[in-house]
Amino acid sequence: MRWGVLQFPGSCDERDAFHACERTGAEARLVWHEERDLSDLDAVVVPGGFSYGDYLRAGAIARFSPAMEAVAEFATASGPVLGICNGFQVLCEAGLLPGALLLNESLRFTCRQLDLIPADGPIRQGILDESARRPTLSIPAKHGEGRYYAPDEVLDGLEARGQVAYRYAPGQNPNGSARDIAGVRNEAGNVVGLMPHPEHAVDPLTGSTDGLKVFEAVATAGARA
Amino acid sequence: MARARVLIRPKEGILDPQGKAVERALPALGFEGIGHVHVGRMVELDVEDPERLSELCEKLLANPLIEDYEIEPI
Numbered sequence: 001m002r003w004g005v006l007q008f009p010g011s012c013d014e015r016d017a018f019h020a021c022e023r024t025g026a027e028a029r030l031v032w033h034e035e036r037d038l039s040d041l042d043a044v045v046v047p048g049g050f051s052y053g054d055y056l057r058a059g060a061i062a063r064f065s066p067a068m069e070a071v072a073e074f075a076t077a078s079g080p081v082l083g084i085c086n087g088f089q090v091l092c093e094a095g096l097l098p099g100a101l102l103l104n105e106s107l108r109f110t111c112r113q114l115d116l117i118p119a120d121g122p123i124r125q126g127i128l129d130e131s132a133r134r135p136t137l138s139i140p141a142k143h144g145e146g147r148y149y150a151p152d153e154v155l156d157g158l159e160a161r162g163q164v165a166y167r168y169a170p171g172q173n174p175n176g177s178a179r180d181i182a183g184v185r186n187e188a189g190n191v192v193g194l195m196p197h198p199e200h201a202v203d204p205l206t207g208s209t210d211g212l213k214v215f216e217a218v219a220t221a222g223a224r225a
Numbered sequence: 226m227a228r229a230r231v232l233i234r235p236k237e238g239i240l241d242p243q244g245k246a247v248e249r250a251l252p253a254l255g256f257e258g259i260g261h262v263h264v265g266r267m268v269e270l271d272v273e274d275p276e277r278l279s280e281l282c283e284k285l286l287a288n289p290l291i292e293d294y295e296i297e298p299i
Contacts, residue, residue: 056266057288064285093288100291107242149239149291176240 001219003028004041006071006087008051008062013199017047017084020199023212024219033065043080043218044071046087048143048197058101058145059089068094080221081191082214085143088183088193097184097193098158099150104143105176111142113207115169116182116196119162137166137210141174141182141196148177148184148195155179165192190221226271229278230297233287234265265292269299 003021007014007030014030021028021043031038033051038044051062062068068090075081075096083091091097104110115136150158155178158164166183173180175195183194198211235241243264251259268286272278278296287294 056286060285060288100288102239102291103242105240105242107246147240151290176242 001026004031011049013048016199046083048085059093063094083193102147109144110174138208139196146175146195
């Protein structure tokens with residue numbers, strides 16, 4: 001099993017994501033944004049940071065990179081894709097996930113450890129099977145544009161189909177996200193994005209190893225594919 | 226080349242915390258009677274084929290899920 005971790009100009013969490021991938025016991029490599037060939041990969045991480053300076057809107061420019069075009073094809077072919085923070089924004093901009101991420105309601109950059117409740121909808125043979133078995137995950141969040149938004153009818157559909165991958169625990173919504181949504185997945189279940197950073201919670205040194213569960217869930221899907 | 230200006234603003238009904246922050250700051254500076262403040266973006270560009278401007282806005286300059294845009298020739 002081999003992971004690919006995308007690297008855009010302005011990415012800053014790809015090294016931690018790379019490290020988290022290796023901690024699942026698999027191989028990993030960085031994928032420069034100009035690369036198009038992902039044929040050696042079993043799973044892809046679109047990491048956090050400020051791709052292309054987040055100019056225009058967070059993730060808006062990155063979605064047109066050659067690597068993201070390849071990720072779109074990879075996702076269409078049922079390859080598991082995990083988008084974290086800026087990576088979540090990129091996947092939304094690319095139309096691989098529903099909704100959009102807006103400026104935090106507080107207008108402040110938020111940085112804190114919080115509890116996530118995994119998948120509240122019907123659990124399918126998706127990439128979250130593994131983490132969904134745990135009651136809550138303690139994972140840090142750090143972002144300025146993390147307020148999840150989609151029109152009400154879209155949110156109703158996501159909830160009905162079990163596409164809300166993660167919610168902030170009650171009272172811990174750090175950004176004003178609709179319905180406390182911290183992460184969503186696509187209908188097929190192979191693409192998931194979330195604002196908090198599981199890659200920063202894989203070592204006891206930093207207080208929690210819950211983030212590893214998120215990576216292990218994706219690895220399980222990658223090994224199955 | 227035609228020059229155009231694209232105005233992009235948050236869609237009506239979507240919380241605009243930037244607009245709210247500006248609105249709240251104004252009375253403290255003595256500007257009373259101001260409401261409905263929204264903060265958006267403006268993009269100026271030269272374009273060979275103005276017919277393609279809408280497509281360009283839909284694909285990149287604006288996110289139609291959360292933003293409205295207007296194209297003005299200048």
